[in-house]
Amino acid sequence: MACSKLSVDKKRKVDFENREFKSEWTEKYAFVLPVGSTKPMCLICNDTVAIIKSGNVKRHYETKHAHFEQNFPQNTELRTTKINQLKSAYAATSSVIVRSATQQERATEASLRVAWVLGKHKKPFSDAEIVKECMSEVVTALFEGTQKDEIIKKISQIPCSDSTAARRTEILADDLLEQLSSAIKKAKFISLAVDESTDNTDNAQLMVFVRFFDEEKGEFHEDVLGVTNLHGHTRGDDIYEAVTQMLRDREIDLKHVVSIATDGAPSMIGRERGLVARLRAHHPDLMAYHCIIHQMVLCASLGERYMEVMTTVMKLVNYLRASSALQHRLLRSFLIEVNATFDDLLLHNHVRWLSKGKVLERFWALRKELETFLLDQKSAKAKPFVDFMKNEEEMEIVAFLTDITSHLNDLNMKLQGKNSTVCGLMSAVRAFQRKLEVFKCDLEQDLLHFPRLLDQTAGKHHHHNYAEFLDKLIKNFQSRFEDFPLGKQVLLCIENPFLVKNIAEFSTEATKVFQWASAASLQTELIELQENLALQESHCDPVTFWTKMVTAAGVPLLQKMALQILTMFPSTYCCESAFSTMNMVKNAYRSTLTNEHLHQCLRLALTPFMPKFKQLVAKRRCHLSH
16 A cells, blocks of 8 residues: 555656746747647647657657758758748737637627627517627618628627527526625525415416625625426425525525515415424524515405495406407597596506506596496496496595505505615505504595595595594504514614614614624613714615624624614515516517526526626636637
8 A cells, every 4th residue: 555655646747847848949849839738839740749848849850850850951041931931820820710719709708798688688589680680780870891891790600599599598597696606605694585476377486585795795685596386286395395405506504594584375484384484493593574565465455345346446447448349449539539637447457566556546537537438338237337436425435445545555666676675664664554543633634645535525524434444454554563573673773773762672672583682782882883973974874874884883783783684675575576577588488488498587687796708708718628
């Protein structure tokens, strides 16, 4: 064994010997060393030798080119001229090869950039050839002569077929995923948003988003961690296996996940077999909560009487808008003829959060024209709807529902959007809860916040006790949001720590959620922060304040808590938006995409990262050279 080891250690490894090519070998043996190569090349026959070693070079020259030595003797002007001619020919050939390789690489980069733009705009692979044709037409219009011909020739060399665009999309998606994985590994805290939905081809898709703070760029990132098909059942166990597999694929330790936002479905929050329960079995400190937007929508459930009126309105709209193409055309023509505010009604979509309120607003704006149109029809099907619209009590409820859903839609719009924070959304919810108290009082006074109800009742006493509905709404908001894990003082501290007055209550709320935090340390750090006059003067939005302003303020626990809270997803809006994007992509491709390509296209459409085009081209060059 010892002898064997010794022989291995003494074995020469010529690749690691720093041999140097001697310039005189060119004149003496007609050899050069190509740029970037470790193998000398003969200028006479273009063969190479394996090692930069004078013996190898000399042996090749003497055994294969003895005639060259006779025709062009050493140290003669004739030899020098011949060697220079060989070097010039080699340089010209090398220049052509390099120039050709550079043009190919530029064409490859252009192809990647075309695929990137198509992916960002959710366009199919086949559009790449259209983009190429557009570029040629633009060049034809803008340039003339040889310059035009050269540019068009270069455009024609860009590979843009369907299959090429598909390969480029795969390369880009892999690069973006690699960037995401690299950034996640450096993140201190990670949050997840998880939602499951059925796409337009009845496939159950699980969408998982990740949010984290990128210290290098100084900003929070939201990106798709993964998408997967749930074949068959969509139980808690199935979702748990899919989520944990995504975490393993990205090498994410579950203990680094601070929080998880879900849609509140039983498969997500089931007490025993739900996703959250399964995750908490391995990570007890994981903070889990129901999407704030979903909670808000559930609060706005209607009572039986109001639901009956709402259903009648939706049936009326469907009768006019969707029962027949002829009737729809007649309705639109009539609305245009009478110069109505709008030229059509809106259809209700159960999936879209704002749909119901928008349908009611459009219906209310056209109610008089619709009543006239229905009267002119004189049909048995239209008569119940005519009676409904002539019923003042029913229309009063429609007016109230239009007003209150308008307020709910305003709240919904404030809750939507990417890169929102828990503080911002909870602040909007708390403000709406206070508004509901004002709305309740307003019902008995001037109806300032119910303009349609005021218009319908003409200032007279209304038929229904709408305050009961508002009481129910107030209780729904209280019951659904009182269990939110973060208390008011903690949220206030993140939004503006200088406004926190009850420091003891703040520390109590904080330590209930963050087990690692010390109440005493949090209290002293908050006092020190509040007395920092420079930070008081420079206070800005929470993200900038806690990530950039307080880094040198000596409040590590407060900053850690703030970063964890700012990392939290306030809702699953990003998942819902991604499902819409997925359906748009599938529609663009007319459902011909494989799931793998679908998920790659989705990553291009949603990622906050930018592909590293130059590096991808260089990587491809290295791959081809090997």
